[in-house]
Amino acid sequence: MEFAVISRGDEVSEAKKEIVTQYLNGQGFNYNQVFPRVVIAIGGDGTVLQAFHTYKHRLESTAFIAYNTGHLGFYSDWDNVESLLEAIVDSSLITVEYPLVQAEVEADGQTVTYQALNDVTIKGVKGSVQIDVRLNNHHFESFKGDGLCISSPSGSTGYNKSLGGAIVHPSLEIIQLSEMASINNRVYRTIGSSLVIPKHHILTLLPKADTYMLSVDHESFPVESIQQLTCSVAKEKIRFLRCRSFPFWNRVKEAFISLNDCEPRGGR
């Protein structure tokens, strides 16, 4: 089996990368950075985002393993390298699929499509922004405020959670729209709650100004002459290879409430 490893680059992650690579090579697996069937992300959630964006063009044939070496590691199932290697060699991993956000940006007469594992955000370059929000091509509200965040279920614990959005189990194929500091008064009015939007429904954002800051997961960049941003649940999903013993709600509890009383991650 072809595999690749992406490390956060710190000393601990690099050392684990070396162990994983040497061991799997010795077991007849082939290191293949271009066409891997399995990508092992060693680090934290930032490393998982990096791995996803490196291989998002081959989601059909590539699965991901998230190995935590500190920081939060919300996506990670593993923090014991021996157990992980044993599980890979024994093929005792299970596959789970998580939905992604698809965002089509129309700017300057061109359409560019992005996929996000966590979220897409749109903000102003300076000050507040005005954005018309349409659902399935019907006007819903006119937003004015700092910006908007469109998250996936697994990204709902990221930026979306800080914005007061709901935490969504990744078995639900939805995207969520959350407001960043909306202005609500006699002149401007928005719903004020996050909206959970199902598969096949289309969210269209029509910005009023010209240049906006867009973020797709960990990357952010300015987009000039933006006409509209269309978001939906992506057709493709990301596949993670996991151990059975670390369900999503345990992951949420461990990350945000308490490390105690939680079922262990794989191999602990």
Ligand code: NAP
């Ligand atoms: P970062 O600023 O270096 O780290 C953001 C923090 O969020 C890290 O602790 C990271 O975990 C954690 N994280 C990432 N994805 C998560 C998820 N799905 N659930 C729970 N926690 C998560 O940024 P980054 O590592 O490049 O990640 C980019 C993400 O940061 C964005 O997609 C967005 O969701 C989030 N973000 C949040 C805020 C906010 O809450 N105010 C603002 C901007 C961006 P690790 O330590 O394990 O990497």
